[in-house]
Amino acid sequence: MPDPQRFRHRLRATLPLVVLVPGAAVMIFPFVWMLLSSLKSGAEVSHLPPTLWPHKFQFSNYATTWRTPPQTFGRYYLNSFILAAGGTLLKAVIATLAAYAFAHMRFPGRRLLFAAFLATMMIPGEVTLIPNFVTIRHLPFIGGNDGSGYGGHGLYDTYLGMILPSAADAFSIFLLRQAFLSIPADYWEAARLDGCGRLRYLWSVALPMVRPALAVVVVLSTFEYWNSLLWPLVVTNSEAIRPVQVGILYLQGEFNSQPNLIMAAAALSILPMLALYLLAQRQFRESVAYSGLRG
């Protein structure tokens, strides 16, 4: 004899699924459709009405995408890895240093400087886009430029040019500073009495204690560098250093009227971040929860 009260309770806890499950299906349909399309043959993908399940799984589409035009996709991929890894490493290092100083060191102008750092978060990228482009191109004494910034191309069309403008990030510094603040000052006192220097203390004592915050910064930064489009697009010129996000828009023209190959390209470019998301869901959620402070 089922308890009616319990039954009602159970019903109320499962009723939302009637809406949520179809909703989730709609949300992931584009990914499913992408994968299915990417495995169809050229004839099948252009067939009307479209088939849902591929008659024959043509896995060679991925190899074709990777190889045509020769060396292109692999190169884009490598560039994205360089961009994401290099940018994230640089960002994590300089953000850690600044965050630690703001949290545990005393120096004149600390508050003012921190406020100035935070102020950069309120400026939209569209305003900084053009002046930063000019700055990167006309950096004096770099990339063949003379002292007045002319004659060469500065950091235009270089990896560093893609990385540098977003390498310092006030949000990351803020996040890490909050984490550092939770470390009691006594730790540093004890370490200092033992003859430990600032940097060694930071590396071997403080940093391990803020690992969760550092993980959020690293995951978020990897995503941002991997997914960035506008800046790498305008600040580069040669396909040889362009990342995947810019590259697949170019491939879109190259694979004109071969949607199965375009879908394979899309799947390939999504794959690394999809894996990272599934592995680092917690960090990703935390970074979203923190973005309340980011607006």
Added chain:
Amino acid sequence: MTISLDKELASGRRGPDRLAPPGAKARRLPSRLRGVDWVAYAYVLPSGVLLGVFGLWPVAFGFWISLWQWGIVPERFVGLGNYAHIFGSDLVDHDASGHLQAGPVGQALLNTIYYTVATVGASVALAFVIAYLLFRVRALRNLLRTLFFLPYATTITASGLVFVWIFDPQLGVANAVLRALGLPAQTWLLDPTPIGRKLLAPIGLSPGLPDALLGPSVALCVVIVFSVWNTLGFSVMIYLSGLSALPRELMDAADIDGAAGWRKVRHVVLPLVSPTTLFLLVYTTAMSFKAFTPIYALTQGGFGGGNGVQRAGGPLGTTNVLTIEIFNDFYQEQNKVGYASAVSFLLLAVLMLLTLLQFRLLGRRTHYA
């Protein structure tokens, strides 16, 4: 024993930084400089230089650029000429017969407003419903949360290609569904018809208003659907953390008082999460207003063969939002770098005004528990 005593001593002061370093030198310094970690400047320097050069300086420099006619190099100082051009003819214009019409920047601003209002409205409303339902279920909760969040976590450019394929006029699955339902196929991202005219046409109405006032074009609507799909996970996540922070007693009290279903949502849950709603509205409005990638990825040329170097902006410029306008002026045209910079400051001004307005209007209706 000594260690614990040490700790007590240290924590009794206002932080370790107050401790003067040993040595005669410290005694000669003025008291406010005693115990200063001079090395701190070296720690802050790399971030400080980069944020200064690429974060703060561009505001002044960008404004300076906007006062020039600027191509590859600065060509001619024009003062406020670029702004005069925007406000003189590019925002609102007269056609040959003297009627008012939107200039290119005005059209872009209107497109931006359509895009922002629709994306934010749909995304925040849907997010609340989904988050509230997710909050109530136990089974499958983690899996569902992961799935709803997936689009936000993946690359916009790549998922944009998928949407272009889904809405392909010939082979897309969207048209296949319409045909199966006996409805006429659409050209989607190639269709500049305003949605108002499109929806009224089947019932025989054809309003005599200019196209610009009849809502976003069908193409822009597809972009909006894409953006809602893309940003929904973010808003759901924010609502979920807002809901789980609510005091349990209040929710339970509502249950005991017999407030169930819609009444509980309307009178208990919605007021309680209103700070979250305010944050989401302000934040997603700013994000939509500044959005570039979703629009660019969907309308930079389509499967017809775009190599990323043609003018973006969709059919008849109906998906040409302000960011796309800036990009086109800056990247695709000669001599318009200064002008593009001026448009970017227009965007900044409108965005700031909008944020202020939202805080004023909605702030009053927000309950901080």
